[in-house]
Amino acid sequence: MAIIEVKSVTKEYQKGFLALKDLTFSIEEGNFVCIVGPFGCGKSTLLELIAGIQSDYKGTIKIREKNPEEARLERRIGYTFQRPTLLPWRNVIQNIMLPLEIARVKDNQRAYNLLGMVGLSHLAKKAPYELSEGMQQLISIVRSLVLNPDILLLDEPFSSIDEINRTKMHLHLLKIHQQTNKTTLLVTHSLSEAVFLSEKIIIMTSNPGRTKRIIEVNLPTRNEEILFSEEFLNYLKIIREELKNEEK
Amino acid sequence: MKKNKIFLQIIIILAVLFLLWHLIVRIFNVLEYILPGPLVVLNSWIENRGVILPNAAITLWEASFGFLIANLVSVIIALFVCFRRELENTIIPIAIAVKTMPIIAIVPLLIIWLGPGLSSKIAAAALICFFPALVNILEGVKVLDRKMMWLFRVYAASKFQLITKMIFPSILPYLFAALKTSSSLAVVGALISEFIGSNKGLGFIIISNFYNMNIPLVFAAIITSNIIGISFYYLIHFLEKKITFGQERIIME
Numbered sequence A: 001m002a003i004i005e006v007k008s009v010t011k012e013y014q015k016g017f018l019a020l021k022d023l024t025f026s027i028e029e030g031n032f033v034c035i036v037g038p039f040g041c042g043k044s045t046l047l048e049l050i051a052g053i054q055s056d057y058k059g060t061i062k063i064r065e066k067n068p069e070e071a072r073l074e075r076r077i078g079y080t081f082q083r084p085t086l087l088p089w090r091n092v093i094q095n096i097m098l099p100l101e102i103a104r105v106k107d108n109q110r111a112y113n114l115l116g117m118v119g120l121s122h123l124a125k126k127a128p129y130e131l132s133e134g135m136q137q138l139i140s141i142v143r144s145l146v147l148n149p150d151i152l153l154l155d156e157p158f159s160s161i162d163e164i165n166r167t168k169m170h171l172h173l174l175k176i177h178q179q180t181n182k183t184t185l186l187v188t189h190s191l192s193e194a195v196f197l198s199e200k201i202i203i204m205t206s207n208p209g210r211t212k213r214i215i216e217v218n219l220p221t222r223n224e225e226i227l228f229s230e231e232f233l234n235y236l237k238i239i240r241e242e243l244k245n246e247e248k
Numbered sequence B: 001m002k003k004n005k006i007f008l009q010i011i012i013i014l015a016v017l018f019l020l021w022h023l024i025v026r027i028f029n030v031l032e033y034i035l036p037g038p039l040v041v042l043n044s045w046i047e048n049r050g051v052i053l054p055n056a057a058i059t060l061w062e063a064s065f066g067f068l069i070a071n072l073v074s075v076i077i078a079l080f081v082c083f084r085r086e087l088e089n090t091i092i093p094i095a096i097a098v099k100t101m102p103i104i105a106i107v108p109l110l111i112i113w114l115g116p117g118l119s120s121k122i123a124a125a126a127l128i129c130f131f132p133a134l135v136n137i138l139e140g141v142k143v144l145d146r147k148m149m150w151l152f153r154v155y156a157a158s159k160f161q162l163i164t165k166m167i168f169p170s171i172l173p174y175l176f177a178a179l180k181t182s183s184s185l186a187v188v189g190a191l192i193s194e195f196i197g198s199n200k201g202l203g204f205i206i207i208s209n210f211y212n213m214n215i216p217l218v219f220a221a222i223i224t225s226n227i228i229g230i231s232f233y234y235l236i237h238f239l240e241k242k243i244t245f246g247q248e249r250i251i252m253e
Helices: A043-051 A068-073 A092-102 A109-117 A133-145 A163-180 A191-197 A224-228 A230-247 B002-027 B038-047 B049-083 B087-100 B103-114 B118-142 B146-154 B159-196 B202-211 B215-243
Strands: A002-012 A018-028 A032-036 A058-063 A077-080 A151-155 A183-188 A200-205 A210-216
Touching: A002 A043, A002 A183, A018 A043, A018 A183, A018 A200, A018 A210, A032 A043, A032 A191, A043 A058, A043 A068, A043 A077, A043 A151, A043 A183, A058 A068, A068 A077, A077 A133, A077 B146, A092 A109, A092 A133, A092 B159, A109 A133, A109 A163, A133 A151, A133 A163, A163 A191, A183 A191, A191 A224, A191 A230, A200 A230, A210 A230, A224 A230, B002 B038, B038 B049, B038 B215, B049 B087, B049 B118, B049 B159, B049 B202, B049 B215, B087 B118, B103 B118, B103 B159, B118 B159, B146 B159, B159 B202, B159 B215, B202 B215
Parallel strands: A032 A183, A032 A200, A077 A151, A151 A183
Antiparallel strands: A002 A018, A002 A058, A200 A210
16 A cells, blocks of 8 residues: 555745656555655655645645645654754764654653664764764664654765765665665665665656656665676666656 | 963963052052052952942842843844744844944933833843844854754654754854853943942942042952953853853753
8 A cells, every 4th residue: 555645746936946747656655765866856855745844735745645744743754854963962862862852752762772773772872973974864864763653754865975884874774674664765866875775766857856767676685796786787777768868 | 280271371460460560550650549559459459348349249230130131132032033034134233223322322311211220230231232142142043954943843843842952952052152242241331330320339439439539449349340250251151161062062961
């Protein structure tokens, strides 16, 4: 059953700038889906619409039959921004507890359990500035899971991290996905990131943002070796061609 | 060790200054009503401490009350600006107008409106603190991280939670800058208003003894007000160190 349903969504900004046009797709429960597209194709805008941070669009977006605003108010959405948004005056575990405090859930153990699950318990008392940017993003992702949301939305979380560390973060993220089986929607402009992580890729084109093609990814395994396999490179080629054609 | 070194440095600099002052008075044989020597001033302070201390307490009270009002109002305005950015454009010109009104000209009016008692002095101290406090705190509001605000939106946080868990800790370094700049100004505000219309406070002691040509006591009162200003500043500095840690890394909980 589709957990996220996006139907004919169009978003126009005030000055007549069309950010998204007639976008339609759906995401099944438990899936890991990536949206790839060039810079400025409205990927982040789309994510903000689904998260209910931005409103005022045409079309319908449903998250478990609810509109984004309702889902947000019920705290059914986990969201991680492009840059780490850890509060610098709180340590790692206090940061993960933040959503619990806001929602007045008196179960701090959840934060510890989640951190343990991703094997990062040793970082609990560290201050954010003591961590690498990649680790900070990972902690932000853990934080966005602490209220056990229906969906996890990730807005280019690893875009400013070097290639080697990024792969490490990807493996962490896949582990989180395996353990929680949380429906995840990740936005990225990195084609290899999209292929490596997702089961389904939504290719978007720009001016205005539209869905170009949706492809299923079936990789036998997800580890560093697969990055150099023929299958992996084939997927990259397909997406690249799609985006290239659009540019012409 | 480092702290002791700084303390020692201050002591040495002060000792040198006082020695220089003493020597100038001695060598050039300066008349007491033009520039009394440090020992004469110290003597006058000890003799008149019964007058100086209670009046210093009054000045301190006026200054701190005015200081608190100015900063509290500034914080409240800044919080409004957080949620209505366009308010800033309206508030800043008003704040500049308040700032550019010469305090000397305002104090007589304050005395007419609020009476010659403490309230007109508190108002003067608050007025002189208001602009630097507001500008500093607004600066903090300007650099608030938009994505952090959105984070709280994703979690459907209440405005109160947003203020206490995010905005207030974020603007804390700016708030301390505001408190520091306005602390010494508050003392100046209180002193000026005491000059103009009062029969108590350090300002009154300074101006009345100036007319009586009791210059050593004038100096004793000036130095006392210096001490108030400096202690005020360092009290805030101490609090800041207690609450914040390292550079802008604030530990609240």
